[in-house]
Amino acid sequence: MRAALAPGVRLLRALPRDSRYRGLTLVLTFLCYTSYHLSRKPISIVKSQLHPNCSAFGPHPRNVSNSSTWCSWAPFDRDNYKELFGALDNAFLVAYAIGMFISGIFGERLPLRYYLSGGMVLSGLFTSLFGLGYFWDIHVLWYFIVVQVCNGLVQTTGWPAVVACVGNWFGKGKRGLIMGIWNSHTSVGNILGSLIAGVWVSSAWGLSFIVPGIIIATVGIICFFFLVEYPEDVDCSPPLHHMASDEDPGGVTTSEKDPEAVTPNEGPLSLSGQSSVDRSNSPKEPAEEPAAISFLGALRIPGVVEFSLCLLFAKLVSYTFLYWLPLYIVNVAHFGAKEAGDLSTLFDVGGILGGIFAGLVSDYTGGRATTCCVMLVVAAPMLFLYNHVGQNGIGTSIAMLVICGALVNGPYALITTAVSADLGTHESLKGNAKALSTVTAIIDGTGSIGAALGPLLAGLISPTGWNNVFYMLIAADVLACLLLARVVVKEVRGWCGYMARKRGSSVQLTESVMDGN
Numbered sequence: 001m002r003a004a005l006a007p008g009v010r011l012l013r014a015l016p017r018d019s020r021y022r023g024l025t026l027v028l029t030f031l032c033y034t035s036y037h038l039s040r041k042p043i044s045i046v047k048s049q050l051h052p053n054c055s056a057f058g059p060h061p062r063n064v065s066n067s068s069t070w071c072s073w074a075p076f077d078r079d080n081y082k083e084l085f086g087a088l089d090n091a092f093l094v095a096y097a098i099g100m101f102i103s104g105i106f107g108e109r110l111p112l113r114y115y116l117s118g119g120m121v122l123s124g125l126f127t128s129l130f131g132l133g134y135f136w137d138i139h140v141l142w143y144f145i146v147v148q149v150c151n152g153l154v155q156t157t158g159w160p161a162v163v164a165c166v167g168n169w170f171g172k173g174k175r176g177l178i179m180g181i182w183n184s185h186t187s188v189g190n191i192l193g194s195l196i197a198g199v200w201v202s203s204a205w206g207l208s209f210i211v212p213g214i215i216i217a218t219v220g221i222i223c224f225f226f227l228v229e230y231p232e233d234v235d236c237s238p239p240l241h242h243m244a245s246d247e248d249p250g251g252v253t254t255s256e257k258d259p260e261a262v263t264p265n266e267g268p269l270s271l272s273g274q275s276s277v278d279r280s281n282s283p284k285e286p287a288e289e290p291a292a293i294s295f296l297g298a299l300r301i302p303g304v305v306e307f308s309l310c311l312l313f314a315k316l317v318s319y320t321f322l323y324w325l326p327l328y329i330v331n332v333a334h335f336g337a338k339e340a341g342d343l344s345t346l347f348d349v350g351g352i353l354g355g356i357f358a359g360l361v362s363d364y365t366g367g368r369a370t371t372c373c374v375m376l377v378v379a380a381p382m383l384f385l386y387n388h389v390g391q392n393g394i395g396t397s398i399a400m401l402v403i404c405g406a407l408v409n410g411p412y413a414l415i416t417t418a419v420s421a422d423l424g425t426h427e428s429l430k431g432n433a434k435a436l437s438t439v440t441a442i443i444d445g446t447g448s449i450g451a452a453l454g455p456l457l458a459g460l461i462s463p464t465g466w467n468n469v470f471y472m473l474i475a476a477d478v479l480a481c482l483l484l485a486r487v488v489v490k491e492v493r494g495w496c497g498y499m500a501r502k503r504g505s506s507v508q509l510t511e512s513v514m515d516g517n
Contacts, residue, residue, distance in 0.1 A: 018236045021228055025169045028227050029162040030182055032116060034189040035216040036158045039127040040092075041193025042208040044323045044344075047085050048330045048337040049201050050076040074139040084141065086459020089323050091145045093452030095152030100448050103156035104441020105295065112161045112437075113227045119157025120220025124213040126151035131209025159416070159444050164437040167421040168230050170239055176368070179417035180359020187348035187355070187409065190322065194348075198341040298438045301423055306487050307415050310372065311447035313480035314412045317379075317473045320454035321347055321408065328466060333391045346398055350405025355413030357406065367495075368419050369487035372411035376481040379407035380474045387470040411480070416444055450476070 015023075054071040076084055107115055130147045138144075170178055196215075197208035231238045298304060325347060329340040354375070362371040382404050390400040420443050424436030454476070461468045 017234075018231070021231070021234055021236050022169050024226065025165055025228060026178075026182055028223055029165050030185045031219050032120065032223050033158055033162050034185040034192065035120065035212075035219040036123065036155060037186050037189025038193040038196070039123055039209075039212040039216045040155070041190050041322070042127075042197035042212055043088065043092075043130075044326050045194055045197040045201050045337065045341040046205045046208050047327050048340065049073075049205050050085075051081040052337070073134075075141045082459050082462055085327075086456050087141075088144060088148055089455035089459070090452055091148035092152040092155075093319065093448060093455065095149040096156055097445055097448035097452050099153040099156035100159070100441050100445030101295075104160045104438040104445070107157075107160040107164060107437035107441065112165055112229045113224060115157055116161040116165075116227065117220045117224035119154050119161075120223065121217045122154040123151060123158075124215075124217025124220065126154060126213075127216065128210045128213030131206035131213065134204065134206025156441075156445075160437040160441040163417065163420055163440040164424075165227065165229060166417075167424055167436045168238075170421075176359035176361075176363035176414065176418040177356070178359070179421065180356040180413060183355045183359075183413040183417045184352040186413065187351040187405075190348040190351075191345040194326075194341045194345045198338045201337050201341065295438065295442070298442055301439065303419075303487060304423055304439060304442060306484055307369075307419050307423070308443045308446035310480045310483045311412065311415045311443055312450035313476040313483070314372075314376065314408075314415065314450070315447035316450035316454035316457075316476045317383075317408050317480075318351075318412045318454075319451035320458050320469070320473060321405075323455040324458045324462070324469075328469075332466060333397065343397065343401070346401040347405035348409075350402035350407075351409030351413065353402070354406030354408070354410030355417075358410035358414040359418055362414060362418065367488075367491045368414060368422070369484045370491050372414055373481050373484050373488050375407050375410045376477050379404065380477045382407055383470055383474050383477065387467060408477075412447075416440075416447065420444070 050073045052071055072081070078084070126147055130144060130151070133143060133147075166179065166182065193212060196211055197205075200207035200211075228234055325344045326337070326340040329335055329343055330337065333340070333343075335343065358371050358375060362368045365371065382400070386400040386404050390397050420440040421436065423443070424439035454473075457472055458469050461472060
């Protein structure tokens with residue numbers, strides 16, 4: 001007797017074909033970028049083990065020189081170990097920032113599936129090579145620097161590719177919410193990376209890198225076999241990227257629109273030009289493929305420069321926490337390396353909530369820039385409070401980490417996902433989807449300059465006191481907010497114009513009713 005179909009298979013068969021492939025794309029790209037961040041996190045966990053407090057272990061029987069750093073891993077046993085840690089972070093992040101600008105150009109011209117899976121396998125290799133330094137007993141700084149540079153370069157293959165894939169499959173409608181949920185891969189990867197690295201950090205820290213390296217390479221191979229880049233490749237309908245020009249999302253039809261006006265659900269990234277043609281009704285023969293956009297052409301898209309510069313400072317704050325939060329907790333709260341790593345994951349839990357909240361609010365209001373600006377303004381005083389009262393108790397520390405994580409990572413998540421996809425499918429591109437990877441690379445590449453500066457400045461400033469590091473982070477938040485001022489003003493004017501049109505329509509309707517009576 002043949003068994004009935006499994007419930008999961010019946011569910012899949014009940015779903016429309018397009019929904020199945022969209023779900024597959026979301027899950028695969030989510031796993032891909034989760035593994036990217038999972039492989040970046042170990043360095044922040046292992047730092048405290050490369051230069052631990054040796055007095056906690058007692059005197060070493062063979063420590064004839066009476067050194068207080070006998071348990072540290074050379075060359076990080078010197079007094080300038082914080083500067084050396086900053087150099088390690090900077091080697092990765094500077095290479096990542098430089099490579100990102102080039103990566104988007106390659107991503108537009110190479111098959112995304114090959115580009116993404118190849119980059120993941122190479123990322124796994126270089127992540128593992130860092131950990132092998134433990135087993136090979138390597139104590140020269142240049143080895144770790146070179147590995148970090150190579151890893152930073154190959155990791156640039158990830159973000160432009162996954163955002164381009166998701167942008168190819170999902171239209172503008174609920175992009176903020178969908179990408180807000182999807183972007184939790186960043187925080188999920190950080191959390192898993194912290195937990196996995198924490199398992200071996202005190203016993204054999206090399207495995208804290210090797211295991212994540214194996215994981216990202218494995219996911220890259222899975223991606224090679226299953227990722228679908230474009231809906232047309234599997235005879236699915238492409239998404240609608242642009243909204244009709246004569247109808248706003250609220251259903252109010254307008255015969256004429258102010259070119260500067262933006263409806264509430266559109267924001268400064270207004271797609272109120274011609275609606276995109278439903279290609280599902282067109283013949284299946286492929287049309288002539290559009291040329292990839294140039295770097296300068298992408299910069300001319302309205303909003304790219306403002307959001308790129310805002311992300312520079314927002315990512316400076318986020319990556320400073322990513323690389324230095326565990327060490328800060330060890331130094332200030334006096335936790336062990338594993339406990340500090342586990343506690344630092346709460347910042348990423350807040351990041352998940354913040355990304356979803358920012359996407360939901362920006363979808364409802366249409367104000368991507370305003371949503372970012374409000375969260376950045378509130379983040380500044382919360383960072384100040386965390387530094388001064390965040391270590392007063394475990395409950396206070398947990399609550400402050402979650403709140404700070406939400407406010408810091410919310411704008412960062414929104415800009416790198418929904419905003420990048422909106423700008424990469426802007427109406428000025430006239431339906432050319434070849435811009436998505438380049439625009440994403442420009443925005444994230446500019447942000448990565450901040451990601452490189454943050455940990456570097458933290459390494460230079462932290463010897464003068466952690467208070468100064470937090471003042472630097474607060475200043476960066478304020479600057480990120482100011483850089484969006486022009487776009488925020490445009491959004492506010494759009495809302496005012498929309499409300500004025502609604503009031504005008506109501507008055508006309510009332511007058512027509514009275515005339516009829």
